[in-house]
Amino acid sequence: MYTFSNAVNSMHSEDIKLLMKMSSGKSLISFAGGMPNNDLFPVKEIDDIYNSLSENVKKLCFQYGPTSGYPPLVKSLQSYLQKKGLPVDTNKILITTGSLQAISIITQEFVNQGDIILTENPSFVGALSVFETYEAEIHGIPIDKDGIDIDALKQKIASLDKMPKLLYVTPNYHNPAGIIYTPERKKALLEVLSNTGIILIEDDAYSDLYFREEEKYLTKSMKSYGVSDVEIIYTGSFSKILGPGFRLGYMLASPEIFEKAETVKQALDACTSNFMQILANEFLSQNKLQPYLKFLRKEYAERKNILQNSLKKYMPKEVTWNEPKGGFYIWLKLPEHISSTEIFKESVKKGVVFVTGRTFDPASKKDDRLRLSFSNMPKDTIEKGVKILAEAIKIVIDNSKIEIS
Numbered sequence: 001m002y003t004f005s006n007a008v009n010s011m012h013s014e015d016i017k018l019l020m021k022m023s024s025g026k027s028l029i030s031f032a033g034g035m036p037n038n039d040l041f042p043v044k045e046i047d048d049i050y051n052s053l054s055e056n057v058k059k060l061c062f063q064y065g066p067t068s069g070y071p072p073l074v075k076s077l078q079s080y081l082q083k084k085g086l087p088v089d090t091n092k093i094l095i096t097t098g099s100l101q102a103i104s105i106i107t108q109e110f111v112n113q114g115d116i117i118l119t120e121n122p123s124f125v126g127a128l129s130v131f132e133t134y135e136a137e138i139h140g141i142p143i144d145k146d147g148i149d150i151d152a153l154k155q156k157i158a159s160l161d162k163m164p165k166l167l168y169v170t171p172n173y174h175n176p177a178g179i180i181y182t183p184e185r186k187k188a189l190l191e192v193l194s195n196t197g198i199i200l201i202e203d204d205a206y207s208d209l210y211f212r213e214e215e216k217y218l219t220k221s222m223k224s225y226g227v228s229d230v231e232i233i234y235t236g237s238f239s240k241i242l243g244p245g246f247r248l249g250y251m252l253a254s255p256e257i258f259e260k261a262e263t264v265k266q267a268l269d270a271c272t273s274n275f276m277q278i279l280a281n282e283f284l285s286q287n288k289l290q291p292y293l294k295f296l297r298k299e300y301a302e303r304k305n306i307l308q309n310s311l312k313k314y315m316p317k318e319v320t321w322n323e324p325k326g327g328f329y330i331w332l333k334l335p336e337h338i339s340s341t342e343i344f345k346e347s348v349k350k351g352v353v354f355v356t357g358r359t360f361d362p363a364s365k366k367d368d369r370l371r372l373s374f375s376n377m378p379k380d381t382i383e384k385g386v387k388i389l390a391e392a393i394k395i396v397i398d399n400s401k402i403e404i405s
């Protein structure tokens with residue numbers, strides 16, 4: 001006989017598994033996956049890169065590397081992050097196996113069972129699962145179209161009888177909410193955290209994926225603001241700009257936090273794949289990233305526009321959303337009494353899937369939203385998918401009217 005741990009029994013990914021089960025074996029139009037479309041990957045560029053490597057470097061690909069990361073990639077990343085204004089001279093980079101691993105390392109570094117972690121509500125479900133693994137007490141703070149609700153955050157901190165260890169946020173092109181924090185909201189957030197000892201995890205997986213050059217300035221990270229009274233750990237990822245199959249992420253943190261993180265990583269997987277680090281480094285150092293990002297921004301903006309126009313055309317008037325300025329997601333708001341899980345049941349029958357709202361609620365309750373991802377969608381199926389989804393939503397709304405009357 002065996003018993004599973006408390007942590008694994010309470011993990012959020014159960015919801016996602018259930019959705020997968022309900023939709024398995026069917027041919028579906030999927031707004032569910034928060035990943036790039038296979039047809040967009042830089043396959044040819046990576047072919048060329050591998051073929052251009054010297055025999056010695058090819059051999060290195062197969063080898064273990066330093067825990068902190070393949071040194072030439074660390075150097076290339078320093079220059080990439082420096083261009084974003086990040087303090088790479090006073091902080092250190094740790095390469096991780098996806099940025100989810102960075103979130104996991106940070107949690108392991110600071111959080112004991114029962115410690116409090118603040119997150120946005122909604123929040124990236126992968127991070128929520130990590131926090132649950134470490135048996136943290138998670139408190140969600142609502143967000144609006146401009147970022148985290150500052151008053152709610154202040155009230156939450158004041159109401160707790162011990163200080164939270166961490167606040168985890170995704171300010172740029174939020175997953176799932178699609179929003180970007182205004183500079184004012186970023187500043188206000190730092191003011192609230194000032195001298196509280198709460199460490200800010202700034203998850204910046206999407207900032208390169210803005211749709212309009214003139215709005216790029218909005219992506220400026222809080223870590224680059226130069227404040228000294230808030231400890232900020234910045235995390236980033238290659239998953240949305242090169243491919244999740246690379247499993248490459250990183251964190252930028254003060255030397256002391258970096259050092260302990262390196263020790264944690266040593267025990268987790270010793271090092272991140274040299275193979276992937278070498279390919280990614282060549283991609284950066286051969287100046288292939290910027291032209292590729294330009295291509296991606298155009299592709300995603302087109303998908304977002306088609307989705308936005310289709311939603312306008314087909315959605316019932318009770319359904320609302322904010323048009324995103326970048327990233328992968330549109331976050332639909334339903335009438336409060338309507339549950340996106342009910343809509344899912346209806347729409348999966350008709351061949352369309354998405355991710356339900358409650359998946360992203362730390363308490364797994366609030367369900368009057370749903371996430372549509374346009375990044376993985378072929379352009380010519382978006383409209384058809386929205387039309388079907390709108391029909392499913394109308395059925396659930398109409399049924400709820402019958403139940404009420």
Ligand SMILES: Cc1ncc(COP(=O)(O)O)c(C=O)c1O
Pocket residue numbers: 034097098099100101124126170175203205236237238239244247248249
């Ligand atoms: C906000 C956010 N952070 C981190 C990640 C994880 O990225 P990685 O593949 O680098 O672990 C994702 C992936 O969906 C994400 O949406």
